[in-house]
Amino acid sequence: MFNSKNFLFFIAVFIETIFNANGDLFNEELFIKPLPPAHLYTYFQFTTLVNDNLSSEHTYLAPRSLVEVLTRFQVDELHFTLTEGQWRHNHWGYPVLDAAPGAELYAWFSSDVENVDTQWKKLSSTLAGLFCASLNFIEDFNTITPQMALQPTGAIPQNPNITSQLRYASLPREIVCTENLTPWKKLLPCESSRGLSALLNSRMIHNTNYHSIGVHTRKVCSSSDCSVVSLEIKQTVALVYDSKIIRTTDWSFTKLFGQGLPGGCPLASSSKVYVDITTNDTQPFLLSPEPEKVLLSQRGGSETKLALYTIKPENKMTTIGAKYISKKDLVLMKLPPLYFNRYVLGYGKEFGGIVTELTNTFWSSIDVVVLQNAPWWLPIQLSSLRINGEASSEMVLARHYSPGRSRQKPYHLELLLRLPPKSTTKITIDFEFVFLKWQEYPPDANHGFYVGSAIITANLPTARNYTSLPGTASLFESSINASKPWYPAVFRTNGVMVSLPTPDFSMPYNVICLACTVVALAFGPLHNICTKELVLKVVGSSVTLKQKIINLFKKKKE
Structure with a gap:
């Protein structure tokens, strides 16, 4: 008997076979990790691997609009994130991919690009329209070229001047909303109709402590000698739920996303859900339904247990949940080997300072690169740089400083430090407050x-609290038992806010109100005197009706 559901499933499998024959692969993954004592981390990852015969005029699974942008502006590697909230590294450990609050964009251009600044401006403006973000506000005065902090993760030809092709900018005031999520979902092969992306309900994901969406593209090697490269497009969503918001420590797809999962994407090679059950020994919970298998990953001195679910592309509603057995024990996560904090010093409206604290909890030293990016209206003074209160320190192995220029260029400082074991290092640098033109203040200047x-x-040196993928890997299965001598990581500190000298914008309003009041009081009587005629009224006995009729005929004769 003919079944329409089976027929549609057959068509989907047939289309997937054609796409795989052309070399395009699409995988979707969901990683869920409890963050004791009362948070839950969910990370969506959608990876599209495009064959080497890339054409912006015809694509299979890759979004054509994004491929056209990368091809037109000759972009080798691109990283773009929109984030609301702040990741708490000292309490939650490390995310899979860290992101700065607001909007962050950086890209490496091809070595064939001569005028990188022009291509950078065109790229940011184009992405602003593609993702409905305010990236068109990226200009020369908020763009820098990092020298040590950022390195390409893809297969880029060796170039001693690779940093000259890199541009970085951030907009910390940018707000993430539904207008950004909708075009982001349209880049997926199944959009939001099927697959894990169907769980991304804007009404639910924006009601979280932390949410971040991102698009990351790079070139990866398709052969052993890297003579053939492919384009990798990775779309990510990171969410942190608070048990107080969902009103329970138990979780499920219905509670987190407002609905179940209507099967995997038919165009995906695999649809998998990983649940970190490492904390099940201290905070026991039961998963429903039972996982297909439990994976044990030993990585960098850390042991992780993952429950694996494989989602099939069937038109069947699926939900995964966890119910805690004991809710009395309060367990905190172990401190990561490196965490940090950033805050502002000073008082008044003349001078201030920014302090970055780095805490190394490991028993050996850790080498880090710290990049400080200050806007032009916050000039930092290199002569005031202090490491633990000292002007010169043996911890500084290298330094790069690029002075800013008023309304043209930001201030840029990079430090290569060797943090001693079991220590806290304070980096302090002073800045001055400047006066802006009245047109340069934002709408809410105060x-x-x-x-x-x-x-x-x-x-x-250790993988404790480390969930990132290896540098050459694309999927989560590559991180299982992937021990390395070192585990590279790029973190973002919390943002800071300063209060610049701000004029009293209410005074023009007060002056306008006072002037309008004075004009109204003066103009009203003068207008009445100049436009109205004074007529004397006869005071006497009342006029009878007969006299009124006679007076009326007299006026008509006149």
Whole structure:
């Protein structure tokens, strides 16, 4: 008997076979990790691997609009994130991919590009229209070229001047909303109709402590000698739920996303859900339904247990949940080997300072690169740089400083430090407050001015609280038992806010009100005197009706 569901499933499998024959592969993954004591981390990852015969005029699974942008502006590697909230590294450990609050964009251009600044401006403006974000506000005065903090993760030809092709900018005031999520989902092969992307309900994901969406593209090797490369497009969503928001520590797809999962994407080679059950020994919970298998990953001195679910592309509603057995024990996560904090010093409206604290909890030293990016309206003074209160320190192995220029160029400082074991290092640098033109103040000037996050790059000696994928890997299965001598990580500190000298914008309003009141009081009587005629009224006995009729005929004769 003919079944329409089976027929549609057959068509989907047939289309997937054709796409795989052309070399395009699409995989979707969901990683769920409890964050004691009362948070839950969910990370969506959609990876599209495009064959080497890339054409912007015809694509299979890759989004044509994004491929055209990469091809037109000759972009080798691109990283773009939109984030609301702040990741708490000292309490939650490390995310799979860290992101700065607001909007963050950086890209490496091909070595054939001569005028990188022009291509950078065109790229940011185009992405602003593609993702409905305010990336068109990226200009020369908020763009820098990092020298040590950022390195390409893809297969880019060796170039001694690779940093000259790199541009970085951030907009810490940018707000993430539904207008950004909708075009992001349209880049997926199944959009939001099927697959894991169907769980991304804007009404639910924006009601979280932390949410971030991102698009990351790079070139990866398709052969052993890397003579053939493919394009990898990775779309990510990171969410952190609070048990107080969902009103329970138990979780399920219905509670988190407002609905179940209507099967995997028919165009995906695999649809998998990983649940970190490492904390099940201290905070026991039961998964429903039972996982297909439990994977044990030993990585860098850390042991992780993962429950694996394989989602099939069937038109069947699926939901995964966890119910805690004991809710009395309060368990905190172990401190990661490196965490940090950033805050502002000073008082008044003349001088201030920014302090970045780096804490190394490991028993050996850790080398880190700290990138400080200050806007032009917050000039930092290199002569005031202090490491633990000292002007010169043996911890500084290398330094790069690029002075800013008023309304043209930001201030840029990078430090290569060797953090001693079991220590806290304070990096302090002073800045001056400047007066802006009245047109340069934002609409809510008294709210304050946001300063972008600092970037911290480190090679961690241990994988404790480490969930990132290996540099050459694309899927989560590659991180299982993937021990390495070092674990590279790029972190973002929390953003800071400063209050610049702000004029009293209410005074023009007061002057306008006072002037309008004076004009109204003066103009009203003068207008009445000049336009109205004074007529004397006869005071006497009342006029009879007969006299009124006679007076009326007299006026008509006149």
